Amino acid sequence: MRDIRRIRIRYTAGVVCIFLCISLLLAGCQGRAGEVIPVLEMTETDEDTEADETDQMNEDQGENREGSSEDMNMDKENAIQDVEYDPDQEFYITEITDEIFARMDGKSYKPDCTLPREDLKYLHVLHYDLHGEVQEGEMVVNTHIAEDVLEILRELYDAEYPIEKIRLVDEYNAEDELSMEDNNSSSFNFRFISYTTTVSKHGLGLAVDINPLYNPYVKTVNGMQSVEPVTAEPYLDRTADFPCKIDENDLCYQLFTEHGFEWGGHWQGSKDYQHFELPSEKIREWYP
Numbered sequence: 001m002r003d004i005r006r007i008r009i010r011y012t013a014g015v016v017c018i019f020l021c022i023s024l025l026l027a028g029c030q031g032r033a034g035e036v037i038p039v040l041e042m043t044e045t046d047e048d049t050e051a052d053e054t055d056q057m058n059e060d061q062g063e064n065r066e067g068s069s070e071d072m073n074m075d076k077e078n079a080i081q082d083v084e085y086d087p088d089q090e091f092y093i094t095e096i097t098d099e100i101f102a103r104m105d106g107k108s109y110k111p112d113c114t115l116p117r118e119d120l121k122y123l124h125v126l127h128y129d130l131h132g133e134v135q136e137g138e139m140v141v142n143t144h145i146a147e148d149v150l151e152i153l154r155e156l157y158d159a160e161y162p163i164e165k166i167r168l169v170d171e172y173n174a175e176d177e178l179s180m181e182d183n184n185s186s187s188f189n190f191r192f193i194s195y196t197t198t199v200s201k202h203g204l205g206l207a208v209d210i211n212p213l214y215n216p217y218v219k220t221v222n223g224m225q226s227v228e229p230v231t232a233e234p235y236l237d238r239t240a241d242f243p244c245k246i247d248e249n250d251l252c253y254q255l256f257t258e259h260g261f262e263w264g265g266h267w268q269g270s271k272d273y274q275h276f277e278l279p280s281e282k283i284r285e286w287y288p
């Protein structure tokens with residue numbers, strides 16, 4: 001009988017022990033969870049709230065969030081340096097002044113440039129970068145599309161459409177590959193179409209490239225696939241979902257086509273997903 005009692009006592013003690021252990025574990029978890037909430041509440045400043053809103057906005061726009069901790073730090077820095085821009089003052093068109101021409105001369109405006117300087121215009125714009133921050137942008141385009149491109153970029157800005165950079169290609173010594181690798185959106189860069197005396201549409205400032213890294217130019221040369229920029233391999237699968245992808249559902253596509261531009265993504269054979277240009281018939285009216 002004593003043995004049976006001892007076994008019962010040990011059994012009961014064992015059950016109580018297990019029960020206590022489980023209770024302690026549960027209490028521990030709750031305790032930890034309970035601790036986290038006040039800490040977050042205490043550290044949540046206006047800045048964090050702004051950064052969180054920016055993050056949310058970026059997610060909504062399906063932006064590139066690679067290296068998120070680094071991005072979060074950048075978001076915080078940008079939030080601190082927040083500059084107030086008045087869009088009604090910042091979207092404007094000017095002539096190519098001597099100052100602007102000095103930046104282009106010998107670069108995008110090459111020594112053999114056949115396009116009169118008067119046929120070009122300088123656009124100053126604002127755009128949202130990939131971190132959801134407002135940046136100033138500059139673009140040189142043909143005078144015939146200046147108003148249209150300014151309107152398109154204004155509508156993209158109002159929609160907070162992400163465009164990483166809008167800088168003069170001259171900042172890349174007018175080297176397209178470098179500009180594209182840097183995901184820089186641009187238009188004018190004088191050149192002839194290879195092996196011809198015909199000026200290319202970018203050479204006339206009548207074509208615009210948007211977010212070129214995510215929207216590469218894919219063509220087949222001598223049976224080999226060529227990708228521009230060469231770093232855009234990860235974005236060749238156009239059925240995949242990734243940030244800044246231009247397709248027919250994209251706002252950028254919709255605005256440019258509404259303004260009479262054709263999209264390089266519709267070309268047969270090669271595809272230029274970053275590229276919008278005026279139809280050749282239209283261009284021949286001005287440059288026969």
Ligand SMILES: [Zn+2]
Pocket residue numbers: 202207208209272274275276
């Ligand atoms: Zn292009």
